[in-house]
Amino acid sequence: GAVVSQHPSRVICKSGTSVKIECRSLDFQATTMFWYRQFPKKSLMLMATSNEGSKATYEQGVEKDKFLINHASLTLSTLTVTSAHPEDSSFYICSARDPSVSYNEQFFGPGTRLTVL
C-alpha cells in the first residue's frame, strides 16, 4: 500500500526559532498533500492544502506567513513553522493524495510532535 513518511517524528525547539517538517510519499507521486494540526484529545484540523508547483491553499484562520508550505516535487512537501512559540506545540500530520486511487486516496503520515519551549 501507499506509504507516507514524516521527518522528524519528534522535535523540541526554543521559542523564536523555526522548524521544518518534511512529508514524503514513498511509493507514489502526490500532486496534492495536506497538512493537519492536532491538539491533545482533539480532532485533526486541516491547516492547508499543498499543490505541487503552486502556492498552498490555507484554511481560514491559519497564518500563511507563520506556517510556510513548499511542495517542490511530487514526493515532498515541507511545513516550516516560523518563529515558533509555545502555543504552536502540537502534533502535525500530513497526508498525500494518490491521484491513481479513487475515493480513499489520502494516505497519512505518522505525525510529528513539535514541542516549543
Added chain:
Amino acid sequence: GESVGLHLPTLSVQEGDNSIINCAYSNSASDYFIWYKQESGKGPQFIIDIRSNMDKRQGQRVTVLLNKTVKHLSLQIAATQPGDSAVYFCAEKVNGNNRLAFGKGNQVVVIP
C-alpha cells in the same frame, strides 16, 4: 459505559464484547465517509469506508452503517480486542473535493 465532557467521549468495553461508535456528520452534500483509527502518538489508520449509495458495508470484524436521513454514521467492532484500544474518527468528503472533514473522535478502551 460512555462519558462525555471536557475529554473525548470514551467507550469502555470488555474484551470480546462488541463496540459501537457513533458519529454525526455535518454536510448533507457529503457522499463518501471513512472511519480511521488513531493510536497514541501515531497518524490515522484507515479502517473502512462507505459511499453514500450504500447504507451498510462490512469488513473484517468491522461494519459501518450510514443513515443519510439523520446524517449519522456508526462503526461496529465485533469481538473487541485489546489492540482495538484507540481513538476512532469519522471523516466525510464530497466527491470531487479533496478536503476531508474529521469528526470529534471517540476513545475506545478495551478492558482485558
